[in-house]
Amino acid sequence: MSLPPPHPRRLGLTGSIGAGKSTVARLLRARGLTVLDADEVAREVTRDPAVLAEIEAAFPGVLRDGVLDRAALAAAAFADPARLAVLNAITHPRVRQRMLALEEAAAARGEGWIVQDVPLLLEGGLEGAMDAVLVVDAPLDLRIARVTARSGLTAEEVRARDARQMPAEEKRKRATFVLDNSGDLADLERQVDAALGALGMAPPATSAPPEESPSRS
Structure with a gap:
C-alpha cells in the first residue's frame, strides 16, 4: 500500500486592510508558489445554492434574483460582531474544507x-497551523489612501474596518x-x-514581476 504524499508546509500570508497583501500574493505566485486565497474560496463557497439559502435565512434581502449582493451582506454583517459571527459560522467550515482539499491537491503534485x-x-487564531507567517504592513494613512482610491469607501469607513482587526503592531509581533x-x-x-x-x-532567478496596479494593495 502506497503512503499518501507528505503534506506541504504552510506559509500564512496576512496583513491589515490596504497593506498590500494582494500584491505580495501576486509576487509569490510569480515565484512559482501555489497561493490559496481564502477570500476567493469564500466567494466560490457562497455560489453554492445550499449556502445561499442559509445566508438568505440569516440575512433576509441580501439575494437579488438568486445572486448574492455582497455589498448588502457586508453592510449587514460588519455592522454587528454578533451578526458577523453568524455569517462566519455558515461560511468558515466550508472554506476550511475547500482549502484542505486544495492543499491535498498540492501535496499530490509534490509541492x-x-x-x-x-x-x-x-484574528482567527490560525497561526498555530502555519509553519511561518508573513505579515504585510504599511502606515495607516497610506493604507487608508490606497483603499479609498480603489473602493469608494470613505476614510472613516476604512478606519472602522481597520479597528475591527487586530492592531497592526500586534500582527507584527x-x-x-x-x-x-x-x-x-x-x-x-x-x-519577499x-x-x-x-x-x-x-x-x-528568472521569476518575472507581476502586472502591478497603481494602488499596490
Whole structure:
C-alpha cells in the first residue's frame, strides 16, 4: 500500500486592510508558489445554492434574483460582531474544507510549500497551523489612501474596518517575517525574496514581476 504524499508546509500570508497583501500574493505566485486565497474560496463557497439559502435565512434581502449582493451582506454583517459571527459560522467550515482539499491537491503534485492567503489569519487564531507567517504592513494613512482610491469607501469607513482587526503592531509581533510595503515595488520584491530565502524557498532567478496596479494593495 502506497503512503499518501507528505503534506506541504504552510506559509500564512496576512496583513491589515490596504497593506498590500494582494500584491505580495501576486509576487509569490510569480515565484512559482501555489497561493490559496481564502477570500476567493469564500466567494466560490457562497455560489453554492445550499449556502445561499442559509445566508438568505440569516440575512433576509441580501439575494437579488438568486445572486448574492455582497455589498448588502457586508453592510449587514460588519455592522454587528454578533451578526458577523453568524455569517462566519455558515461560511468558515466550508472554506476550511475547500482549502484542505486544495492543499491535498498540492501535496499530490509534490509541492513542498503552499501559501494560505487569509485576511484574518491571526484574528482567527490560525497561526498555530502555519509553519511561518508573513505579515504585510504599511502606515495607516497610506493604507487608508490606497483603499479609498480603489473602493469608494470613505476614510472613516476604512478606519472602522481597520479597528475591527487586530492592531497592526500586534500582527507584527506575531509574524515570522514582516514585509514593509511603504516603499516601491522593487523594495517589496527584495523583502519577499529575502523571506523566501530564509525559509529555504529561494525563488528562481528568472521569476518575472507581476502586472502591478497603481494602488499596490
